Amino acid sequence: MGKNTNYTINDIAKMANVSRGTVDRVIHGRGTVSKRAYEKVRIVLDKIDYKPNLIAQSLKKGELSKIAALIPDHQYDVFWKRPLDGIEKVKQDYASLGVTIENFLFNPYNPQSFRENAIKILEKQFEGILVVPFFYKESLDFFKKCDEQSIPYITFNTFLEDANAVSHVGQDLKQSGRVAAELMNKIAHTNGKLLIIHIDEDLADSIHMQKKEMGFSHYNGQNPQNFELQVLRTSPSENIETILVDLLQFDPEIKGIYVTTSKVFLVANILQKYQIKKYLIGYDLIEENLSFLKSGIIDFLIFQNPEYQANLGISYLIDLLVFKKEIPKKKLLPIEIAMKENYKNYIQ
Amino acid sequence: MGKNTNYTINDIAKMANVSRGTVDRVIHGRGTVSKRAYEKVRIVLDKIDYKPNLIAQSLKKGELSKIAALIPDHQYDVFWKRPLDGIEKVKQDYASLGVTIENFLFNPYNPQSFRENAIKILEKQFEGILVVPFFYKESLDFFKKCDEQSIPYITFNTFLEDANAVSHVGQDLKQSGRVAAELMNKIAHTNGKLLIIHIDEDLADSIHMQKKEMGFSHYNGQNPQNFELQVLRTSPSENIETILVDLLQFDPEIKGIYVTTSKVFLVANILQKYQIKKYLIGYDLIEENLSFLKSGIIDFLIFQNPEYQANLGISYLIDLLVFKKEIPKKKLLPIEIAMKENYKNYIQ
């Protein structure tokens, strides 16, 4: 299997008894070719598996493929720093093949910023796009134009049912809620109450939080030893501190807290300040969370490898554009678990 | 940054006022060049950052680099199936660049098989080698010859202090023992006794088990709420069943069991058969273990992503050989944690 029987344009020309130029015209459907010559080439082409030599192609064209990435600016949310690093890494790897990747960073608090960057991308004529469709309406507008120009795009992190993406790379949010519930179940044996906290629910990714909650309560419901659940919605603008302290002092039956976002450090902060010990599970290996993981106030941080995620998204685009390979319609990444003793190997 | 100011041999020739041929001779140190011409070229070369165009190089040479991988045959131990898959994946990715990878699989129960494959590799003249130095003496013999022929090699999975490897990709075994201890600590709150079981300790990777044990007991010792530890060494040939059942019935104080290898399914089997509930932590997402993870008999499986590990090893070799990049002397991969709710995303 996999014998390197790679035919060249020249081989085909000889086999079909025509010139290189004719083969080229048939393969690319450009120029004019007589039916007779066309047939001769087609017969050969059907018999063999011609794969153009990417090396030669790249050498000639100077550039094989132009890819754009439209992701949130990490200036506004540090979470997006590491996906960007992931993109930068593939960028270097494939630069030698003549694939260029340009990043467009939008402000995740400003739909207009998304729209502006989308326009820039359409103007510059990329062959493929990796995009975090953060804003629903704006994203669909953008995708409509991409579809018209038949530019393939891969959605990333946020899944849009109505998008016509060639692939989606993300996480299984509901399942990640289940993972949180299983962890909580394993560490807080005794029955009691659990708190689910959504922080900043007005943001565009509130749907993320809801799916996580669904997974969590679903697992909890299935489990014989189940907990009573209480959901708390809050914004950092409100005074989360007073609400939470009141709640915890009013109801000492609460054994653990599940925070559905990376903002778990806000809760950890309060637990530390008031010297309250609760089991605490949250998301993402960001700086603010790590110190609490180290000190044991946060028990587990769930996350998905963001570099790898971005890396995979770009790799899929390259597979599609350059190698003409099939790519999966949807790829859900592993739900990773970090604690005090293993988080270090994840962050470098 | 990163302007594509890539000079070609021709550019350099013009700048130095010599011919392409002379530049070529200086760069590759072949043929004869007068001191005068040499100086002229060197001056230009020192001023600019010449990076040969890999595309053109590959097109001309037809093959850029030949890499060999010497790893255990998965026919004897399924664990090695997935690293092989990881290698196959990079193989495809870089084939387009003219990098070829050939696998040599040895029998992990037979040092002679390792030696034979090593000889084959040396005969075939590879430019770089990825190797699992499973057998101490045989590996050192092999490395000596590699050093003589100055063929770079990366060790993989097994670390050999005395090897002169350009890099090592593996896991932090001691730390993985600590992770196991932290998990055990989190799920088995109450004090009591824990069992550490080494299965098949006569094998070449017994050093792996000992390091894991060290990490486990070290964490346990540091912890205020510490457990009494008991170590059990056994081979599958012995009757692990009678020993274990006796032990567990004799000492009901035992709360949990830590098995230092992927053979944890042997223990799970016994627990299931005798309807004994203990916390159980072991290694690796192999088929035999997964059913017990699903049924809840195994609580956690610790592992490192084997595809990724192999992938990284090969990528480092390519970075070194093709891109002439610096690579880290040692790369320890994350220690991953799988449970019932998250293992599926790891295995495809």
Add this chain to the structure above:
DNA sequence: GTTTTTTTTGTGCTCGTACACTTAATTTTT
């Protein structure tokens, strides 16, 4: 039946590097 126009096919050059081969310059020999 010749000229013009259109269609079809074939050839040459380019991308950047590597290497064989030729030519030029220098040194050695007689």
Add this chain to the structure above:
DNA sequence: AAAAATTAAGTGTACGAGCACAAAAAAAAC
């Protein structure tokens, strides 16, 4: 000082694809 031998420098070609242009063949016009 001229011829031979050696050393140094320069040129041509190939790798495979792509595209511009030239050449040839066929069709249309006179």
